[in-house]
Amino acid sequence: MEGRADQLIERIRNEGANSPADVFLTVDAARLARAAQAGILAPHGSAVINERVPAGLRDPQGLWFAFSQRARLIMYDREKGRPEGLNRYEDLADPRFKGMLCTRSGAHPYNTSLGASVLMADGPQKTEEWARGVVANLARPRRAATATSSAPSPPASAASPSPTATISASTAAPTSRRTRRCSSASASSSPTRGRATAARM
Structure with missing residues (x-):
């Protein structure tokens, strides 16, 4: 089956x-x-x-x-070339990549496995810092200006930074x-x- x-x-x-x-x-x-x-x-x-x-x-x-x-790969825009300073998964938490990361949900099994491998290699404290850094670097669409906002809406060409790296890899504990x-x-x-x-x- x-x-x-x-x-x-x-x-x-x-x-x-x-x-x-x-x-x-x-x-x-x-x-x-x-x-x-x-x-x-x-x-x-x-x-x-x-x-x-x-x-x-x-x-x-x-x-x-x-x-x-x-292999668990880091993908980037080949037309722009390999981002400077991106050599391993730990580098994805570097603030230089803010707004540039796309990934599956943190609850996806691949990301759970990835987090476990970082935990084994770097320990709990560094892993937590890494995870927070990755979240801080995620690409997020810019919000349109609201009716109460005095700021103009961004032009269409500036809607969202284009992602240059993608990580893939979560957990659910089924009851027995x-x-x-x-x-x-x-x-x-x-x-x-x-x-x-x-x-x-």
Whole structure:
């Protein structure tokens, strides 16, 4: 069966012991964390996986493992060229990029995973400062002048600064229920836009 990850997680929880799914395939570690929190995963118990998959790409309890990886990119206007000082994700919080960032919602799984990676690398305090800096740099459309405002409306050409960088990458903690648990879960890097597959093996 196929569907979006959250839909499949909820379906497997609702079906409980009657679920036909034995393996849950999805993209991004945040969605695997949701599945684990929902209680639908069980340890795979595979010595081969433990031997061949690096420890950083599998759950310590054996609930899931990754079988592919992908790069998380920063995109910019190639006609303008690479923005000076933009070399890594932490640089997106630099005030020089104020009004220039476009991103998915902070509640998107990709951004949750990105934030987790920054947290692991830089620690809680620097991560909070980084997140606040990114929010401060988001591109926002200018508001039209109100009837009570004496300021003229901006010309159409100045409606909004053009974004030069895009970051992609959130979280929801599903409540747990008694369920039949899948024997393993894997993370895929295929561009399926949050789709997942649960398969009977």
